[in-house]
Amino acid sequence: MLIIKLAVRNILGAGLRTWLNVFILSLAFLTIVGVQGLLQGFNQQAMDAMIDMELGGGQFWHRRYDRYDPLSIENAHEKMPESLTRLIRKGEATAILMTSGAIFPEGRIQSVVLKGIDPAQTLLDIPSAILQTHGEGDIPALIGSRMAKEARLEKGEVVTLRWRDIFGTFDATEIVVAGIMSTSVQSVDSNQIWIPLDTLREMIQAPGQATLVVLSKNLRNIPPDDGVFVFRDLDFLLKDLTAFIKTKSAGSSILYVLLLFMSLLAVFDTQILSIFRRRKEMGTLMALGMPRTAIIGLFTLEGALHGVLALAMAAVYGVPLLALAAVKGIALPSMTESIGLAIADTVYPAYGAGLVLGTTFLILITVTIVSFLPTRRISRLKPTDALRGKFT
Amino acid sequence: MEDQILIATERLVKHYPMGKHLFTALNDITITFKSREFTGLVGPSGSGKTTLLNIIGALDSPTRGLVRVMGQDTGTLSHKQAARLRSIYLGFTFQTYNLLPVYTVYENVEFPLLLLDMAPAQRKKAVLQALEWVGLMDKQKSRPSQLSGGESQRVSIARAMVKAPKIVLADEPTANLDAANSHNILQMMIKLNEELGTTFIFASHDDKVIGYLKRKITLTDGKVVEDARMDLPEGRNTC
Ligand SMILES: Nc1ncnc2c1ncn2[C@@H]1O[C@H](COP(=O)(O)OP(=O)(O)OP(=O)(O)O)[C@@H](O)[C@H]1O
Ligand SMILES: [Mg+2]
Numbered sequence: 001m002l003i004i005k006l007a008v009r010n011i012l013g014a015g016l017r018t019w020l021n022v023f024i025l026s027l028a029f030l031t032i033v034g035v036q037g038l039l040q041g042f043n044q045q046a047m048d049a050m051i052d053m054e055l056g057g058g059q060f061w062h063r064r065y066d067r068y069d070p071l072s073i074e075n076a077h078e079k080m081p082e083s084l085t086r087l088i089r090k091g092e093a094t095a096i097l098m099t100s101g102a103i104f105p106e107g108r109i110q111s112v113v114l115k116g117i118d119p120a121q122t123l124l125d126i127p128s129a130i131l132q133t134h135g136e137g138d139i140p141a142l143i144g145s146r147m148a149k150e151a152r153l154e155k156g157e158v159v160t161l162r163w164r165d166i167f168g169t170f171d172a173t174e175i176v177v178a179g180i181m182s183t184s185v186q187s188v189d190s191n192q193i194w195i196p197l198d199t200l201r202e203m204i205q206a207p208g209q210a211t212l213v214v215l216s217k218n219l220r221n222i223p224p225d226d227g228v229f230v231f232r233d234l235d236f237l238l239k240d241l242t243a244f245i246k247t248k249s250a251g252s253s254i255l256y257v258l259l260l261f262m263s264l265l266a267v268f269d270t271q272i273l274s275i276f277r278r279r280k281e282m283g284t285l286m287a288l289g290m291p292r293t294a295i296i297g298l299f300t301l302e303g304a305l306h307g308v309l310a311l312a313m314a315a316v317y318g319v320p321l322l323a324l325a326a327v328k329g330i331a332l333p334s335m336t337e338s339i340g341l342a343i344a345d346t347v348y349p350a351y352g353a354g355l356v357l358g359t360t361f362l363i364l365i366t367v368t369i370v371s372f373l374p375t376r377r378i379s380r381l382k383p384t385d386a387l388r389g390k391f392t
Numbered sequence: 393m394e395d396q397i398l399i400a401t402e403r404l405v406k407h408y409p410m411g412k413h414l415f416t417a418l419n420d421i422t423i424t425f426k427s428r429e430f431t432g433l434v435g436p437s438g439s440g441k442t443t444l445l446n447i448i449g450a451l452d453s454p455t456r457g458l459v460r461v462m463g464q465d466t467g468t469l470s471h472k473q474a475a476r477l478r479s480i481y482l483g484f485t486f487q488t489y490n491l492l493p494v495y496t497v498y499e500n501v502e503f504p505l506l507l508l509d510m511a512p513a514q515r516k517k518a519v520l521q522a523l524e525w526v527g528l529m530d531k532q533k534s535r536p537s538q539l540s541g542g543e544s545q546r547v548s549i550a551r552a553m554v555k556a557p558k559i560v561l562a563d564e565p566t567a568n569l570d571a572a573n574s575h576n577i578l579q580m581m582i583k584l585n586e587e588l589g590t591t592f593i594f595a596s597h598d599d600k601v602i603g604y605l606k607r608k609i610t611l612t613d614g615k616v617v618e619d620a621r622m623d624l625p626e627g628r629n630t631c
Contacts, residue, residue, distance in 0.1 A: 013494030284490040289479025292471040383451040
């Protein structure tokens with residue numbers, strides 16, 4: 001076909017202009033993939049951390065348990081059905097019991113959520129074994145580093161804990177900080193105190209009871225609901241995080257939006273400008289008798305070919321770059337604390353197939369559209385106007 | 393063979409906006425051109441020569457009046473039909489050359505033939521012949537930016553003539569050429585005019601061109617003030 005031949009001839013003939021254009025396009029492509037990949041890696045890491053530390057492969061919740069209502073947890077525990085205790089015995093699940101309480105560090109009062117966890121469990125990444133090795137005496141407690149900072153507690157320190165048993169009677173005892181874990185997952189850290197499951201069961205006189213049961217990530221057959229404990233899958237459990245990520249990434253990543261905008265602007269700029277600069281050329285083509293549709297086809301095809309070349313170029317120098325970033329990770333020094341998301345200091349970008357294909361598509365479509373629109377507009381001119389370089 | 397009328401204009405008027413007023417570039421032009429003509433539009437700068445050529449070539453549209461080219465009213469043609477008319481019947485040379493900047497000389501001359509879908513072997517022959525006519529065989533691979541004004545002009549002429557169109561509209565074709573080149577090219581044009589019956593319409597102030605004309609139309613302020621047959625074109629005797 002003539003226009004294919006001509007498009008290739010134009011692209012090669014333009015030499016440096018073509019390669020500059022293609023280079024800018026490839027930069028735009030890589031910027032979008034790179035920044036998006038960072039964001040995806042960031043989100044993926046937050047999710048993984050949350051799954052490893054807290055959610056497992058899904059959870060069974062006591063029907064009255066409501067994670068948004070701290071008051072609900074006081075009576076949201078019961079004995080577990082056989083189907084769940086069997087899983088726990090096999091090590092494919094672990095029970096968590098919760099109640100609310102308060103501690104009095106240095107005379108201040110701070111309300112906390114008390115969580116009982118089996119010290120022998122290995123299903124969650126919480127270092128519960130610390131609770132096991134602790135000797136006689138005060139109740140051993142495990143807290144996160146953020147909690148330690150908030151309450152100004154140090155390892156080995158003793159603090160008074162107050163709680164209510166199932167009859168609503170206040171009781172108090174001393175607990176000792178047996179260990180401080182460092183974690184990026186806030187919901188196992190802030191205002192949380194982990195103590196041995198059996199100890200908590202005794203404290204609130206709830207033998208054999210649990211608030212929720214965490215399933216192993218590898219568990220294939222989920223037992224049916226029994227009416228008391230209700231299954232919550234990961235989609236449900238991560239709903240908050242996903243929503244949070246969405247708002248956070250929309251709100252706090254002005255940088256990302258800016259980059260995206262700039263990349264697209266670069267595409268717009270190079271394409272539209274180069275086409276408007278070529279309106280005299282289009283006038284010549286019209287004068288020589290090239291039909292309007294062929295001219296539009298030619299310039300649009302050229303734009304699209306620029307896109308294809310840019311993708312090829314991006315693949316050549318971009319793949320090693322992006323791969324390096326994915327392997328080495330990218331350090332985000334100060335963001336962790338302020339964003340409050342579960343992220344580590346180093347983010348490993350993740351480039352999904354969807355991201356790469358989506359961006360490829362986005363670039364190709366953009367470059368084609370921004371070639372098509374101005375060409376169509378110029379081709380509506382009378383040949384003399386186009387030759388004179390008139391703007392419409 | 394009876395010479396048929398190829399181009400006819402009827403009460404052609406062209407206004408250009410100039411500030412708040414209208415500037416009349418062509419004023420009531422009624423004129424016909426037959427096949428085998430070798431005609432020049434002469435007149436002072438700004439008298440409307442280029443404007444008239446552009447309108448005849450359907451590159452521009454008149455404010456009022458009719459233009460008929462090869463029997464077709466150009467005012468009623470669609471984009472596509474006008475493009476076809478230009479591609480098949482018309483060859484242009486522009487005052488400003490208008491070469492395609494990224495193409496080589498060869499590719500520039502070849503372009504009209506690509507639009508006509510001519511077979512490669514035939515195409516090559518025609519291109520080389522046209523380059524030979526204008527004396528640019530050694531510049532085939534050059535790009536327009538590497539050419540002198542006169543060379544660019546000759547490429548523009550080769551491009552207009554390569555398809556041996558029925559009508560060649562040549563705007564100041566010799567403005568940048570030396571005497572020898574002008575002479576060669578005009579001889580070529582006369583040859584095409586006589587052998588193939590190609591109609592040439594020039595816009596020119598160049599005396600070298602005027603010496604070859606069979607017919608001279610003088611424009612002043614957008615009006616035809618003289619339309620003269622040149623009985624014995626003197627230039628033709630001096631080859
Ligand atoms: N697009 C335009 N807008 C406004 N005025 C124009 C336009 N094109 C031409 N004119 C005016 O129309 C008049 C005729 O222009 P034209 O180019 O036809 O002259 P010409 O006879 O070819 O002159 P020259 O010998 O200098 O090439 C000029 O006065 C010019 O200023
Ligand atoms: Mg002129």
